[in-house]
Amino acid sequence: MMRIRHDQRSNEIPTPAVSFQPESVQMAVMKEKLTDQEAVVAIGQQDVRVRFVDGVPSDRSFMVRLVKQEGGTWVAQAVPLSSIGRFVPASLDDGIDLWLSARGIRLTEKEKEAVRRFWETEGGSIKQKQETVAALTAKQLEVTETHLRLAHEALHGPPLGDLLAPLLTKTEEPEETDEAKGVPVREQTERWEGSRAYAAASELVLPPAETRTFVMTAVTEKMRQLVHDFRVWQRDMARQLEQFSHAVAQQATERATPLVESLIHSLDRMLLNGDWLLFTDMKTETKLLEAGAKLAEAKRGLAEGKMDEAAKTVREVKALLESLRFQPSEQKVMRFFLESDERQGMKPHEQLSRILKQASQAARDNALSARGVVESLRRLGFFHEQEAARALLSGERLPPAENVKAMLLSWVEEGTAPAQAERVLMNLTGQQLLNKFTADSHTQTMLYQWPLSLHGEMATVHVHVNARSGNGQLDWQNCRLYFLLDTNQGKVGISLQAIERQLSVTVETESEKLAAVLQSYASTVKDHLEQIGYRVQRLVFQPMDTEDEERAATDRIKTENETSQWEWTI
Structure with a gap:
């Protein structure tokens, strides 16, 4: 067996002395203070004797501007880190090294070369390029020219909505006919089952009989399958809840903990991927979110040894889920019917x-729900690679391209892509890179551009997320969210900070008129947030200033300074 012995001395390769240039700015570390004016500092791997014009700095690490050399001593000036942008480095490479060193970013020579080429060729300000490099390294991604360009496009390119707008055809959706407007809407409490689910759709103006029969058959079969899937899931949840109750009754914490975690996972999976949920209303989704909040309470109760409270909470969840009925929304069934027909022979x-x-x-149609947002991001292609990989690993047949990214990629391969396709793909892929889940990090930072x-x-709604992470998931009970939207009445920024489900909300607007409009919805929003498990401690309206907007644009979420001349609080 070969043994490889690591000898530290074998790695000690003498480093040749570096020749510094006057007027260059270097990162320095204090080694020894000689007098009030002179000290020995480490610059790179060299010890340098320096005479400071303004006296020896008190910090251990600092930047120095080397003025001139007198014998074996450099005359220098200490430079605050906040002021290094005012000094011009001797070369581009020196400037990049200076900036990287000041922020503790360590790159290989190959990565530094990629940054240099990016710096020289990519558009945008120096500050924007710095933000791009910092964002990429924070995600622990390899720094390549391609990654830098993609991240830069997502951070500082045109908003995704502006890029997508030209791809929409000029064909507007047909206006609703008077006949269709006159169709009575059945009470949502009516029980829908399999073949009855398409009854509302059959009252619309329909295509030829053959196509109509085919589509209605497909809709009927789809509804039957959804009814079956819902009942199977409901029975499975009831069984797991019963097992949890037995474990708690026997004070078996070790057995109860994985059960409640499994329940939370099953509920999350249904909220994100359950097909039947796509056809229900927001009330059903709200109940599921409420159940998720209660299960989180039960898990916390177990951890604190409060078995009785955990058992009571789970009984409430069981009653809540048993009260659910699969009642598809008429409008959503109609849309599924019409879209199934429209796909036939569509270019x-x-x-x-x-x-x-x-x-x-x-x-x-009240689709602006948690699941509605996820489906919107899915259609854009944010989960395209993930879902394709899952299908391949499970041996499933790859589904047809039903998202923007998949369609544009296929067009690029065929050479038929529209002119702006490349920038759309760069924007989407750049966002995916910057949303990479960092496994060994206790917090995750993500951003999305959501066209609306x-x-x-x-x-385009800019969404910034910062949350605790654990077991590969974001902690919705402890997170920060910032939404930025440009409206015809000015920009709106909404900051939400949750700490153990205690929620602080700050709404920033550029006009008092817009703030007054949003304030009228405050009580409704507060009630909805509390329904899904949050406790709103503070809801504040205040004006937005330029500094706040810039901070939001660079993914630094504003959570302070929540007072203003026209503050309005619940």
């Missing part, structure tokens, strides 16, 4: 237009 550019409209019109159709135009 590629029409398919892309349809997907874009679905992704950007998530607010219609407002007043007939494509707007």
Whole structure:
């Protein structure tokens, strides 16, 4: 067996002395103070004797501007880190090394070369390029030219909504006919089962009989499958809840803990991927979110040894889930029926237009729910690679391209992609890179650009997320969110900070008129947040200033300075 002995001395290669240039700015570490004016400092791997014009700095680490050399001593000036941008480095490489050193970013020579080429060729200000490099290294991604360009496009390129707008065809959705408007809406409390689910759709103006029969059959079968899936899931949850109750009754904490974690996982999976949930209303989703909040309470109760409280909470969850009935929304069934028909013989550019409209019109028909937002991001292609990999690993047949990214990639391969396709793909892929889950980090930072159709135009909501992480998941009970939207009445920024489900909300606007409009919804928003498990401690409205907007744009979420001349608080 070969043994490899590591000898520290064998790695001690003498480092040749570096020749410093006058007016260069270097990172220095204090080694020994000789007098009030002179000291020995470490610059790189060299010890340098320095005479400071303004006296020896008190900090251990600092920047120095080397003025001139007198014998074996350099005359220098200490430079605050906040002021290094005012000094011009001797070369681009020196400037990059200076900036990287000041922020503790360590790169290989190959990565530094990629940064240098990025610095020389990419558009944007120096500050924007610095933000791009910092964001990429924070995600522990390899620093390559490609990664830098993608991240830069996502951070500082045009908003995704602006890039997607030209891809929408000029064809507007057909207006609702008077006949369709006159169709009575059944009470949502009516029980829907399998073949009855398409009854509302059958009252619309339909295509030829053959196509109509085919589509209605498909809808009927789909509804039957959804009813079956819902009942199976409901029975499985009831069984697990019963097992948890038995474990708690026997004071078996070790057995109860994995059971409650499994329940939370099953509920989360249903909220994110359950097909039947796509056809229900927001009330059903709200109940599921409420159940998730109660299960989190039960888990915390177990950890604190409060078995009786945990058992009581789980009984409440069991009653809540048993009260659920699968009652598809008429509007959603109608839409599924019509979209199933529209897909027949649709041209590629029409398919892309349809997907874009679905992704950007998530607010219609009360679809602006948690699941509605996830489906909107899915249609854009944020989960494309993840879902394709899952299908391959499970041996499933790859589904047809039903997201923007997949369609544009196929067009690029065929050489038929529109001119702006490359920038859209760069934006989406750059966001995916910056949303990479860092496994060994206790916190995660993510950002999304969510295109939304407002007043007939494509707007972009910038969403910044910072949350604790554990077991590969974000902690929704301890997180920060910032939403930034540019409206026709000015920008709106919404900051939410949750600590153990105690929620502080700050709404920033550029106009008092817009603030007054938003204030009218404050009580409704507060009630909704409390329904899904948060306790709103503070809801504040205040003006937005330029500094706040810039901080939001660079993914630094504003959570302070929540007072103003027209503060309004619940």
